[in-house]
Amino acid sequence: MTPIPVVQLAAFLGAEWNGDPDLVITGVAPLAEAGATELSFLADPRFAAEARSSEAGAILARPGTPDVPSARCLGVPDPGAAMYRSVMLLHPPTALESFLSPQTIVASTAKVDKSAYVGAFVTIGNGTAIGERAVIRDGVRIGEEVHVGAGAVIEENAVIHDRVQIGDRVRIGPGTVIGSVGFGFVAVDGQQKRFPHVGTVVIEDDVEIGANCTVDRGTLGTTRIGRGSKLDNLIHVGHNVQIGKGVFVAAQCGFSGSSRIGDGVQMGGQAGVAGHISIAAGTRIGAKSGVMKSASGSIAGHPARQLIQQRRAETHLMHLEELVSRVSALEKALSGRPGKNHLED
CATH class of the missing domain: 2.160.10.10 (Hexapeptide repeat proteins)
Structure with missing residues (x-):
């Protein structure tokens, strides 16, 4: 790919950028692997910890995301879509001739x-x-x-x-x-x-x-x-x-x-x-x-x-061993009690 100034990328995406205006993006990578001149993104809060520890030079995220330092946040409303557009810009598909x-x-x-x-x-x-x-x-x-x-x-x-x-x-x-x-x-x-x-x-x-x-x-x-x-x-x-x-x-x-x-x-x-x-x-x-x-x-x-039915069944299944033990204890306790024949009433 051809390196691109981050301000040019921000303009292409309509993104908000308050970081280093001289940063040049040289590649794209996941949060955990990105380096100081690479672009990454945070679209799923499950990866917030990776965003906090990421060394990415710029991270596409929603404006004000607390897990991304403001100086490295390329603010966009939809980080996933913005990353797609960025990758297509930086790595355009090879056009095959007839x-x-x-x-x-x-x-x-x-x-x-x-x-x-x-x-x-x-x-x-x-x-x-x-x-x-x-x-x-x-x-x-x-x-x-x-x-x-x-x-x-x-x-x-x-x-x-x-x-x-x-x-x-x-x-x-x-x-x-x-x-x-x-x-x-x-x-x-x-x-x-x-x-x-x-x-x-x-x-x-x-x-x-x-x-x-x-x-x-x-x-x-x-x-x-x-x-x-x-x-x-x-x-x-x-x-x-x-x-x-x-x-x-x-x-x-x-x-x-x-x-x-x-x-x-x-x-x-x-x-x-x-x-x-x-x-x-x-x-x-x-x-x-x-x-x-x-x-x-x-x-x-x-x-x-x-x-919801499947989750309830899975929850009960997790306690099956405990329930079996309790039923076995009840059967043992009841087996020692004198029985009563209700037909004699």
């Missing part, structure tokens, strides 16, 4: 926009269209009649099967497979036969899917991931699943077939959703939850239930 590797195989009826970047050992099937400024990294396989939108990025060794629709500015991580056949079987003449999957997958605009994920195509219809949703690494989306807009899913989660996930749902890591159920818009699902029935609100546990 390129079509001679080692790529493009079918005769496929169309690749002249502004796209297509790396080595890529295969692109008949009827497929690659949009403006799309980036297709090395080793990607794209099937037939696929649409890849403008500005989309498909990372190394991903596989996009036939008829998948990928929107604008979508990012698909390395090794991810979109549009494979789902886990659906039907009994025919006493044998389990895989049901034909003749549907497709639609990935709407501004979706991000991490590395080594799998999104199965619909059986007869569409598996859909809604606009602006963000999926971490190692996530499975079963056939016919409908994921709404702006959904956030942490790593190692799974969605069974035909489940429906409402807009704005947030899902912690290693949680799972059973098939053919609905999760209401705005639901928050705790990590490692097993969601076995339709749900809303904040849920956690296995099976998942309302968060």
Whole structure:
């Protein structure tokens, strides 16, 4: 990155700066690692102790934050957003020039926009269209009649099967497979036969899917991931699943077939959703939850239930050993008392 005077950065951010006007920012770093000429930020009060001991030359924080010395505080209303803008300014993404590797195989009826970047050992099937400024990294396989939108990025060794629709500015991580056949079987003449999957997958605009994920195509219809949703690494989306807009899913989660996930749902890591159920818009699902029935609100546990119920159950479980001892003592005390047969009354 090119060093930038802190006063110039402050002007760019519309930030308040009362520190050394000659400070030059040479990099960005976490609070605990930042040096005297580096920029950091405090957006979460849980890191207040790190802010107090940080050696960062400038710290993005809300004006008047007591944990940040005023002489090192770049005052902004939203430190997280300001840090994002700062990093994008100091480390702008590398702009790739249009390129079509001679080692790529493009079918005769496929169309690749002249502004796209297509790396080595890529295969692109008949009827497929690659949009403006799309980036297709090395080793990607794209099937037939696929649409890849403008500005989309498909990372190394991903596989996009036939008829998948990928929107604008979508990012698909390395090794991810979109549009494979789902886990659906039907009994025919006493044998389990895989049901034909003749549907497709639609990935709407501004979706991000991490590395080594799998999104199965619909059986007869569409598996859909809604606009602006963000999926971490190692996530499975079963056939016919409908994921709404702006959904956030942490790593190692799974969605069974035909489940429906409402807009704005947030899902912690290693949680799972059973098939053919609905999760209401705005639901928050705790990590490692097993969601076995339709749900809303904040849920956690296995099976998942309302968060307040789960916390009560966990509290009782912490005292289980004590309760067992008390019950055992009561049983012992009662066993020595003469009994009374109420049938004789």
